[in-house]
Amino acid sequence: MPRLELLQFLRRVQEQQLQQTDRWIAQEEQRAAEQVRAERLQPPRxxxxxxxxxxxxxxxxxxxxxxxxxxxxxxxx
Incomplete structure (x- = not known):
C-alpha cells in the first residue's frame, strides 16, 4: 500500500477518534450542567x-x- 494511502487512512481513523472524544466531552459537559441544576433545585441544607x-x-x-x-x-x- 502506498504511503499516501496509509496517511489518508490514518487521517480518517484519527478524525473518527476525535469525533468520539468530542461526543464524550459533550456528555460530560451535559452531566456537569445537570449536576449544577440539580444542586440549585435542592432545598437549602x-x-x-x-x-x-x-x-x-x-x-x-x-x-x-x-x-x-x-x-x-x-x-x-
Whole structure:
C-alpha cells in the first residue's frame, strides 16, 4: 500500500477518534450542567443549629439541632 494511502487512512481513523472524544466531552459537559441544576433545585441544607430568643437565661441561647430533642424533653418535665 502506498504511503499516501496509509496517511489518508490514518487521517480518517484519527478524525473518527476525535469525533468520539468530542461526543464524550459533550456528555460530560451535559452531566456537569445537570449536576449544577440539580444542586440549585435542592432545598437549602439545615445548618445544624438554630438561635432561640426569649425571656430568661435558659431561653436565650443557641443549640444544635441534635441537642434540640434533649432540650425540648427537659422543658416538658
Amino acid at each position: 439545615d445548618p445544624g443549629w438554630c438561635v432561640s430568643y426569649g425571656i430568661g437565661a435558659d431561653r436565650s441561647r443557641w443549640r444544635s439541632t441534635s441537642a434540640t430533642a434533649a432540650w425540648q424533653s427537659t422543658r416538658s418535665q
